[in-house]
Amino acid sequence: GAVVSQHPSRVICKSGTSVKIECRSLDFQATTMFWYRQFPKQSLMLMATSNEGSKATYEQGVEKDKFLINHASLTLSTLTVTSAHPEDSSFYICSARVEGGPINEQFFGPGTRLTVL
Amino acid sequence: EDQVTQSPEALRLQEGESSSLNCSYTVSGLRGLFWYRQDPGKGPEFLFTLYSAGEEKEKERLKATLTKKESFLHITAPKPEDSATYLCAVQLTSGTYKYIFGTGTRLKVLA
Numbered sequence: 001g002a003v004v005s006q007h008p009s010r011v012i013c014k015s016g017t018s019v020k021i022e023c024r025s026l027d028f029q030a031t032t033m034f035w036y037r038q039f040p041k042q043s044l045m046l047m048a049t050s051n052e053g054s055k056a057t058y059e060q061g062v063e064k065d066k067f068l069i070n071h072a073s074l075t076l077s078t079l080t081v082t083s084a085h086p087e088d089s090s091f092y093i094c095s096a097r098v099e100g101g102p103i104n105e106q107f108f109g110p111g112t113r114l115t116v117l
Numbered sequence: 118e119d120q121v122t123q124s125p126e127a128l129r130l131q132e133g134e135s136s137s138l139n140c141s142y143t144v145s146g147l148r149g150l151f152w153y154r155q156d157p158g159k160g161p162e163f164l165f166t167l168y169s170a171g172e173e174k175e176k177e178r179l180k181a182t183l184t185k186k187e188s189f190l191h192i193t194a195p196k197p198e199d200s201a202t203y204l205c206a207v208q209l210t211s212g213t214y215k216y217i218f219g220t221g222t223r224l225k226v227l228a
Contacts, residue, residue, distance in 0.1 A: 004160075032214060043204060043218045044161070057213070093160050097214050104149050104208055106216060108160035 003027055004096050006109035013084055014117055021079045021112045023094030029074040030096035034106060035067075038091045050077040084116045119144040121207050123219035130195055130226050138190040138222045140205035148208040150188050151216065152181050155202045164190075164203075195226045 003026040013019050023033055031052045036044040048069055049057040056069035066088075068080040077096075081088055091113055095106035122141045130136055142150070149168050153161035165174040167183035174181045178199065180191040190203055202223045206216035 002163075006160075034215060041223075043220045044216075046215055046218075049213055049215055091158075095160075104214060105151060105163055105166055106214075107163060108153075111158070111160045113158070 002098055002105075002107040004094065004107050004109040006094055006112050008112060009110060010113045010115075012115045012117065015085055016083055018080055018082045019084055019114060021081075021092055021094075021114075023077045023079070023096070023109055025075045025096040025107075028096070028098050030077075031074065031099050032097045033071060033077040034095045034097075035069065035077075035079050036093045036095070038093060038111075044093060047079075052077075081114065084114070086116045089114055089116045119207075119209065119217055121205065121217050121219040123203075123205060123222050125222060126220065127223040128225070130192075130224070132196055132226055132228050133194045135191070135193045135195070137192070138203055138224070139187060140190070140219050141187040142207050142219075143186075144207055144209055144217070146210035148210045148214075150183055151206045151208065152188070152190055153204045153206065155204055155221070157202075161204055192224070195224075197226045197228050200224055200226045 005024045007022045033050040035047045038044050047062045050069050050071040052071045058064045071077040093111045095108045120143045124139045152164040155161045165181040170185045172183050178193045182189045202221045204221045205219045
């Protein structure tokens with residue numbers, strides 16, 4: 001149980017284009033999902049908290065107009081990197097929190113490797 | 118300021134050589150502390166949750182402990198397949214359920 005998927009696993013795009021990454025909780029509902037980015041040999045940096053049916057909460061320094069988050073259902077959140085540039089190249093990982101009960105763990109997706117040329 | 122620090126940054130062990138990884142935290146209020154394992158190019162895999170000082174959890178060769186200031190991940194008789202980056206994260210009592218991650222410990226176990 002508690003499986004999170006991401007699609008695509010890897011994407012290469014040209015500078016200036018937009019890229020959408022999907023995060024799905026496969027066997028549970030998730031009112032709250034989280035989006036992280038990770039640079040090589042570094043830890044995970046939280047970008048935003050995605051809330052089903054409401055606006056995402058962005059961490060300080062993260063441009064909300066550049067990283068658009070939509071959480072339209074209890075099993076799907078999307079991250080769109082708009083007008084991507086080479087500096088946006090990174091490993092993007094989502095996680096989901098199991099709703100209800102005492103469990104507070106986040107379960108992570110396999111990640112999406114974004115390369116912007 | 119809430120802070121999580123892991124040490125050492127990197128660790129090389131011989132197969133069978135037991136050791137411990139440290140996660141120190143300074144936070145306003147701890148809801149829980151979480152350990153994850155991350156393999157290269159993959160998302161973190163959940164290992165343990167610890168909620169209160171004195172609590173211990175075990176899974177195969179791994180054992181996690183918690184005090185009021187730090188957590189240890191003990192690895193007993195490690196095998197090469199235990200090689201990975203181990204991440205700890207804390208969740209605060211205030212606000213949302215978001216994590217604050219430590220910087221991670223890169224573990225390499227040599228055969």
